Structure formats: C-alpha cells, structure tokens
Amino acid sequence: MIHLTVICMFIAVVFLFRLFFMKREMKRMTKQLQDYRYRYIEKKLDIEYFDRDIERLAVEINGYFDSMIEMKVEQKRTEETLKQAIANMSHDLRTPLTSILGYIQLLEDEHLTLKERAEYIGIVKRRTKRLQDLLNEFFELSIVESMDHELQFQTFHLNQSIWEVLMNYYDAFHERHLQVDIDMPDEEIMLYADPAAVKRVVENLVSNVLKHASGSVEISLKEESSSIVFTIRNKTDVMTEQDVERIFDRFYTGDTARNKKGAGLGLSIAKSLMNKMDGELFASLKNHQFIMTCQWKKST
Template identity: 35%
Template sequence: MQNLIIVFLIIIIGILFTLYVFLKKEIKNTTNQLKRINKIDTNSKIQLSSTDKILQELVTEINRTLVEKQEMKSEYKKVDLELKQAIANMSHDLRTPLTSIMGYIQLIEDDNLSDDDKKRYVDIIKRRAKSLEILISSFYEFSRLEGKEYQFQLKSIKLPIVTSDIIASFYNDFIEKGIEPIIEIDNNLESTIADEKAVRRIISNLIQNMIKYGNSFVKIELKQKDNYILMSFENDAEDLEKDHISRLFDRFFTANKTRSDNSSGLGLAITKQLVEQMGHSISAELNEGNLKIIIKWKTL
C-alpha cells in the first residue's frame, strides 16, 4: 500500500513537472513574441499553441492591449499630421494678406506716387487688413468651438423668418455674381431649438460658399419632413470631386490645392461645429456636378 502511494505521488509530481515545463515554455515563447512585436513595431499578434484557458485569456488580453496601443499610435500620428498641416495652412493664410499689405505700404512710401494712387493703395490695404481680421476671427471662433467654449443661447426659432431675412441681405451679392437663386421656403414650419446668432452664422456661411463657388445654379430650400426641418443649399460645383465630400467639413480643407482663392477652409468646419453642438446634423452630397449641403433641424 505504501509503495502504491509513493508511485501515485511520483506520477502526480511527474505530471506537475511536465505541466510546469510546458507552461514555462509557453510563457517564454509569449514573452519572446511580445519583445519582438515591441521591438520592430509590427501589427502582429501573439500566437499561442496551448489550449490552457488561463494562458488563452492572458494572451487574449495582451493582444487586445496591443491593438489598443496601435490604434492610439495611429491616432496620435493622424493628429500630429493634422496639426502640422493646420499650422502650415494658417501660416499660408496669414502670410498672403500680410505680404500684400507690406507690398502696398512700400509703394505708398514712394515720394513720386500721386495722391490718387496713394488713396487707391490705402483702400486696398484696408480691404486686406479687413480680410486678415476676419481670418483671425475665424481661427479664434473655431478654436472656441473645438474646445467646447462656445456659449449657446438656445431658444425656439422660426427658421423661415431667419432664412428669408439673411437671403435678402445677400441680394446685391447674387446680382454682382449674375446668379438668380431658386428659393423654395415653406413658411408653415414647426419651430426648432437653436441659438439665433449661430443659425444666422450657419446660413450666412453656406450662402457665401454658394456665391463663391456657384457659377450658374443656386438653390435654397426649406421644408418639413417627418420630425425634422430640412434646409438645403445647392449649387453647381464642377471642380468638386466625389472624394472631396468626405473632407468637405474638415478644418482648413479647400478643393483649391493652391489656396489661391483666399479661402481658409474654416467656413464649413465652423458651420458643422455650430450645427452639431446645438444637437442637429449636417451632411453633403455631390450629384451630377451639383453640391448639396443639407441640415436636419430637429423640431419641437
């Protein structure tokens, strides 16, 4: 009986030792894989041959952590790239009017310059300075929106009244561009909750965008659909491409790669932030060469 117990203990010890050796081997293999992944910065995952549930759970958690690490690293690279691009764009946008202003100042300093030319150059400098002021204000406003520092005064708004008022203020701009807008506004709409100042900024931004880039076709529509008020701004956009749509509301994005149209690319980004932070939604689509920006305002 005593010998049987000894044999049984030896078998148990042998099994435990074998299991220990196997687990040690698996842990060492896992450690080596982890070192390799960290060293060469690969997206590989740890492979496990063991069917041991505890080891499998451990490796699963390690792999999940590795995936999160890679995602964080990718997001950091994306943010870093966007920041560098933003700084480059801001530098370009600020430098352009400043260079122009400095050039005209040098011309004014010419003693042989006539009074009429001096007056004309001063007027140009004033316009450039005003553009610079608007640009800096846009940078500041966008930073406030991104930092969630913008204070909204939400109240019940009648969109047909506000929209018609703003469209009327752009009458001369449409005339100068030689465009007759198609306006379809349903005056019997429900109210929405929004900040009136922000709503006016949104509509103004979108109309300015239409006037700037539309050449022959402009349409503004306001109508009820289910529990929403649909507000759309449509214009011809021959130079716009399908892949531009997904980036249309990105900060500093402009379809003009040379940025020679004096566009900071912040107008639509600010518009999107304003709409969404008030609890509504905005989207864009491109159909048969026409750009259509749609805002869905929730009704009361």
C-alpha cells in the same frame, strides 16, 4: 484503494502536464511582449497551448496592441495635420501682409497721382479687411472647438431665422448675378437648438455659395418624419469628389475648397457647430451640383 491511488496519480500527472504547458506558454507570451516593447515588433500574440483563460488573455492583449497601433497612427496623422495647419495659417496670413507692405511701399512714392494713391489705399483697405476676417475666423474656430464653449439651446422658429439670414444676403446675391430659388414651407418649423449657432451655420454656407457659385442657387427647408433638413445646392464644373470628401477640413489646400477667396474656415466652423448641436452637416456632388445639407433631429 489501489484504484483511488491510480486515479489520484493520473489527476496529478494531468495537472503537472497542464501546469508545465501553461508555464511554457506564459514564458512564450512574455517573450513576445518583450519583443513588442523593446524591439518594436508589432506582431500579435500567438499561442500554442490552447487554454480558454490563456486564449482570453491573448485576445485582450492583442486588442490592446490594436488600440496602441491605432493611437500611434492617429498621433502621426495629428502631427502631420498640425504641421500642415501651421504652414497653411502662415500662408493665409503672410499673403495679405505681403500685399499690404508692397502697396505701402508704393504709397511712399512722392510722384504718385491722386488717382493712383486713392487706388492703392483702397487695395490696402481691402487686404487689411481680408486679414482681419482671417484672424476673426481663426479665433472663432478656436472658441467653437473649445471644450468650454457651451451652446444655449432653446425652441425657436427655424423658418424665420433662415429668412433673416437670407435677406441680409439679398444684395450680395444680386451683385453676383445669382438666381436664387427658395423652397420653404409656410407652416412654422420649430427647432430645439442654439439660434445664434444655427444662424452662423446658415451664414457660413451662404458665404461659401457666394464665393464659388455661378448661375443658380437652390435653397430648401423641409420637415421629415424624424428630422429637419436644410439644403443649399449650386452648379459647379470644377469641384471633384476629393474636394467634397475634404471640404470641411480646415487644412485642406485644394483649389476649390481653399481658393484665393477664402481660407476654408467657414465650413469648418459650421461643421463644428452642427456637431455641438448633435446635428449633421455633409456635402455631396451629383450631376455637377454641389450640395450641402444640414440635418437636425426633431425634438420629442
């Protein structure tokens, strides 16, 4: 009986000690949480009393802290990106508008010759077309990135779609004196995707090449074991690795990614469309060759 009493007392003492230390640890954790909430001390919870359940609780709370910190960083990055977006959009729209207004003022001069007047009218038309293209790109990008924008998937001949796009740019390649080397298989490659979206992606990639390429352009399509790969490459002496890393960022203001010839939205639109088709669009720079690659998964 005495032994049983001693054992019970021992268990009670152990339990009380455990309860005491657990309560003290909970107070420490509460104090740390209050510091985090009210004093904005971004420090992870540390524990002195090692209990399995308390350790698990601390791990979960620290994981929540990490998520909150990441959310704050992402929110700040988003705010900075939005500010940059507004600045870039304002610049992109203001530049042609300022030019148009300037030439309209010149056209008010009664002493202009017919040749000068015709020249200025031509410039105004081109600037107006540029402004229209910019607005269309902004509008298209907003639609593509909208959650309500759904693609229409079907199986179609990818070779034929790409050839149709390339033939539309034949004159443009000729005017730019670009030597185009096209490598596509004779056998049909079938792709399950949105045909219109695929054509838009190819159009935007080709348009980018026409703006920046010089010399020769290589275009290829191939079917691999688990994917279909479309590649466009051109020579470049001005593009850097930083440009390549941010080439699809519509708010990037690098000279090569967003020069005077374009707003840089075409590649952003192409990237968004590829993501919606569960495909990939990435860029690389190798031996002064700028390479853009589209990759789709083969349908099973």
